[in-house]
Amino acid sequence: MKEKPPVVQPSPAEPPVAHSPVRAHPGQQTPPKKSVLDLLDNRWVMFVMLFGVTAALGLPLLWRSRGFSRTEKIFWSVVVSLYTVLIFWIFFKIMYWSYSNIVNSLE
Numbered sequence: 001m002k003e004k005p006p007v008v009q010p011s012p013a014e015p016p017v018a019h020s021p022v023r024a025h026p027g028q029q030t031p032p033k034k035s036v037l038d039l040l041d042n043r044w045v046m047f048v049m050l051f052g053v054t055a056a057l058g059l060p061l062l063w064r065s066r067g068f069s070r071t072e073k074i075f076w077s078v079v080v081s082l083y084t085v086l087i088f089w090i091f092f093k094i095m096y097w098s099y100s101n102i103v104n105s106l107e
Helices: 036-040 043-064 070-106
Strands: none
Touching: 036 043, 043 070
């Protein structure tokens, strides 16, 4: 019959060492690391991202955020979608106005 190899347990006297590229001075605490998901949970970061940077492309990030309830996510999804439509409509009007002026100046 085969014998199982012995299981090696780490000794309790030697705690595991975490290797970090940032070295703290003695007595100084290292700040906790913020992940991208922590930023998504911040409501103001999400509003800046949705209305200032990504528009409707940020909706998947809104739904990943834990900073909003389901009802708020539905509400903000509708608002951001309407905001995106407004942005495209304004863009179209500006491009049409520019095209009309260019055509009129060439005649």
